[in-house]
Amino acid sequence: MTATPLRVGLIGYGLAGSVFHAPLIAATEGLALDTVVTSQPERQQQARAEFPDVRIAATAEELFGRADDLDLIVVASPNKTHVPLATAALKAGLPVVVDKPVAGTAAEARELAALAEERGLLLSVFQNRRWDNDFLTIRRLLADGELGDAWRFESRFERWRPQLKGGWRESGDPAEIGGLLYDLGSHVVDQALVLFGPVTEVYAESDVRRPGAQADDDTFIALTHASGVRSHLYVSATTAQLGPRFRVLGSRAGFVKYGLDPQEAALREGSRPGTTPDWGAEDESLWGRVGSGESPLTGGGTPVPTLPGDYPAYYAAVAAALRGDGPNPVTALEAAAALDVLEAARRSARDKVTVTL
Secondary structure, eight states, rough: OEEEEEEEEOOOHHIIIIIIIIIHHTTTTEEEEEEEEEOOOHHHHHHHOTTTTTTEEEEEEHHHGGGGSSSSEEEEEEEGGGHHHHHHHHHOOOEEESSSSOOHOOOOHHHHHHHHHTOOOOOEEEEEGOOOHHHHHHHHHHHHHTOOEEEEEEEEOOOBBBBBOOSSOOOOGGGGOOOOTTTHHHHHHHHHHHHHHHHEEHHHHHHOTTTTTTTTOEEEEEEEEESSSSEEEEEBBBOSSSSSOOOOOOSSSSSEEEEEOSSSHHHHTOHHHHHHHHTTTOOOOOEEEEEEOGGOOOOOOOEEEEOOTTHHHHHHHHHHHHHTSOOOSSSSHHHHHHHHHHHHHHHHHTTOOEEEE
């Protein structure tokens, strides 16, 4: 017999809630999107149109008042609300998924982790880009030894957005936890830690380039890992010519990959996992190349088939963990380790120093 689906309450129906979380929850066997929390009438209407059976709540308090009707809370609201909402959910006796960054500081993340452990509840952080197609490909190449010993890792999450879009993500108010360091930086730092382990030193440069901007929109982070690998990470909204998404250099060969994983674009366009047979697949023309001694742009190296991206794997793992059939896919303590690095990067950029962890 098929187990009864776990009922999910989703707080927030902006970009994160509507484009990522709701479609992925709905596509996951064993999960059911029960309630969406948003106070904005147009977003309430959008949620009903996309998920006709979903219930709507105007406030999180209304949702927590029905805690016995739910099995999981997903927090996809603005960054400054992550800690208070996750805390309230855990105290209501509900497991929680929180979008990144889970908190503004590593100390807050560890406090949340301690609360979840005390209550015996799952607390997971949505680091979906661990399931990007290019990142999965790099993990396989490293595991198979095709690059030899890794020496240097370059990761770029760059965009060309010379005009401000507005909203809390571009706010200079520290309470908003805006800016690219904590937005895209949460992804690139997490990926570097997953690949190469703990960090001993952090150096960063952070700038506010666009007229009228208040939060960092062009940031570079250099990490020295305890393993000896050096990671150079770039996050920017002001890059007129985009570099490779990844470049990994090892003792035997290097790997270079351009372009972004296609899953976000597909979700934005309304495609849904489970309804598209080639979900996460990439055209051969975009495959990265492995080689040595020559640039891939002049034909050097051998094309490497990109593994399919798999964002649905995150919520499948969450569902399994809730049923006792697998581990938490991304723990709050892992997120806290990334926040240690982000806090060090912010200090490094501000004080123009290298920070030792």
